[in-house]
Amino acid sequence: MIRMHATAISIDDHAILLRGxxxxxxxxxxLRLIDDGAHLIADDYVELHPVQDQIIVTAPxxxxxxxxxxxxxxxxxxxxxxxxxxxxxxxxxxxxxxRFPQRSYHFSLDNRTVPLFxxxxxxxxxxxxxxLMVDLVLQRQGISVLPEDSPYE
Numbered sequence: 001m002i003r004m005h006a007t008a009i010s011i012d013d014h015a016i017l018l019r020g021x022x023x024x025x026x027x028x029x030x031l032r033l034i035d036d037g038a039h040l041i042a043d044d045y046v047e048l049h050p051v052q053d054q055i056i057v058t059a060p061x062x063x064x065x066x067x068x069x070x071x072x073x074x075x076x077x078x079x080x081x082x083x084x085x086x087x088x089x090x091x092x093x094x095x096x097x098x099r100f101p102q103r104s105y106h107f108s109l110d111n112r113t114v115p116l117f118x119x120x121x122x123x124x125x126x127x128x129x130x131x132l133m134v135d136l137v138l139q140r141q142g143i144s145v146l147p148e149d150s151p152y153e
Contacts (some may be wrong), residue, residue: 001049002109008041008057008083009033011084011134013061014040015057016085017107018121020091025121029091032127039080041068048085050110055085087114087137089130091121 006019007026011033028042033042042059043066047094049056059065066074088107097118101138105116117133118124 001047003045003047003060005044006046007043008046008059009037009084010041010080010083011037011131012138013083013136014086014134016086016130016134017046017057017088018091019088024091025153026091028070029121029126029130030068031069033057034077034128037126038133040065040067041080043084048109050112053112055109055114056082057085058082070139085114087133088116089119089133090116092118094120094123 004017004019006017007030007129008015008017009030010016014036016028016033021024030038030040030043041057042063045063047058047060049058058081065076065079065080067077069075081123091146097120105118107116115133115137119129119133
């Protein structure tokens with residue numbers, strides 16, 4: 001198990017890890033995602049556990065269920081306790097992002113690898129982009145993201 005400075009949310013039973021320096025907006029983006037239907041796993045620090053072919057994300061016991069919201073302080077939120085990591089998202093300023101990435105990036109832990117993306121967490125489209133990344137990764141894994149009764153499949 002390793003502990004990492006990051007915030008983790010769950011979308012469709014998968015963990016998304018939001019990383020970045022203090023003040024970059026990890027908790028803010030997580031709060032917007034939670035408002036849009038995601039669930040909190042952990043804020044500020046996460047624990048990563050390599051299990052079989054997955055990386056499982058959990059909250060450290062001492063901070064489970066707590067989230068820092070600037071201007072309000074620590075608030076208590078319901079959490080999901082453990083989810084498999086789908087991808088890692090590094091929060092960066094817009095000018096630091098590649099417009100058309102020439103290669104794919106990955107995050108690895110003990111020979112388990114997940115995609116790594118960059119995102120400007122302050123962008124108005126940040127929530128939509130996080131959800132789009134979920135769909136893209138699931139599609140690459142051969143998992144349909146369309147409803148069963150969709151006419152498009």
